Amino acid sequence: MFTSSVVFGVYLLIANVTSKQLDSPRFSEPLLNVTSAVGREAILKCDVENLGVFKVAWLRVDTQTILTIQTHIITKSVRIGVTRSEHKTWYLHIREVKETDRGWYMCQINTDPMIYQIAYLDVIVPPDIIDYQTSNDITVQEGSNVTLRCMAKGSPNPTILWRREDGRPIHLGQNHEVNSVEGPVLNINKASRQQMGPYLCIASNKVPPSVSKRIHLTVQFPPAIWIQYQLIGAYDGQQVSLECQSEAFPKSISYWTRDKADILAFNDKYEPIIEHTFYKVFMKLVIKKLEATDYGIYKCVSKNSLGETDGTINVYRIPKPTMSNKNIYNKSLISGAFSNNLLTYQLGSSTRGKLSSENSNRGHQNLIKLSSVFNILLFYYLI
Secondary structure (H helix, E strand, C coil), X not given: CXXXXXXXXXXXXXXXXHHHHHHCCEECCCCCCEEEECCCCEEEEEEEECCCCCCEEEEECCCCEEEEECCEECCCCCCEEEEEECCCEEEEEECCCCHHHCEEEEEEECCCCCEEEEEEEEEEEEEEECHHHCCCXXXXXXXXXXXXXXXXXXXXXXXXXXXXXXXXXXXCCCCCEECCEECCEEEECCXXXXXXXXXXXXXXXXXXXXXXXXXXXXXXXXXXXXXXCCEEXXXXXXXXXXXXXXXEECCCEEEEECCCCCECCCCCCEEEEEEEECCEEEEEEEECCCCHHHCEEEEEEEEECCEEEEEEEEEEECCCCCHHHHHHHHHCCCCEEEECCEEEEEECCEEECCCCHHHHHHHHHHHHHHHHHHHHHHHHHHC
């Protein structure tokens, strides 16, 4: 059996060891990982107790570099700093963080044996588009396949989203349209004039700010002309308006001509009006106070570097309506336009370059209407 003196001695030994442990330096809180954006300041925090005569040092683990000891800066980097609070909390400051600062850091106390904690500094980087790997503005012929590429770097790896700058859907072919496309490559099959315009590749990785690049797609095609009315009947003294619509890119040169291909300029007789809207052109020719010499063939002409086309409109003479047959015209189902009791007959739908089924049907309907006009006129003269 143990004597009371032996028990008391063991108690003193245990108490002495416990006292030494309580008096020894130790970490009061774990060292936490830190995430910082590039260019910002990263701060790592190390909490200690009972430091006494011992010292705290910060080290870079992967390079085995001593950064600081106590409040002294050991490394030559001017971006490294150290501060403390009441000899208990030690802060490592890394200013203007770079991607190369990413890695493991150690808070160390020079006991024997040494005690330490480590934490990881993660550096996040906002996206940046890699210009030399990204498409620039591109020009193609209509019907060609187009591939646009956009590459970006950052941490985490950025995602790429494609949108049209004007908000219109992206046409991917076979009646497939989407508002956006995700991925570094945008493929457009058989590019058409409707797909011409600026596209945006947007890179983001949840680290602000997102970045984008504007890539302009130009689609070239030769001129095409649409004419709603190819035959126009009018009478002496009337004012007549001829109209054409054309599409072309590069931008076309558009004008009106007569029989000998002379370009019609603005004067007391003619008022040519040309309105450009991107690749579309509206052409109008106003002929004032028709005379015998004004009847004939007129042409609307459109040309660019890829080709030239024209459309013809035939202005022909009809009898001038009188007050006695005015009621007959009013009761007739004819295609025409009344202006100050004057009647103009219009016929046809002609297209050069491309002909839509809609225009073709309209031309057929107008032909039927014109037949009705001739029948009414014939009936009027026979009675």
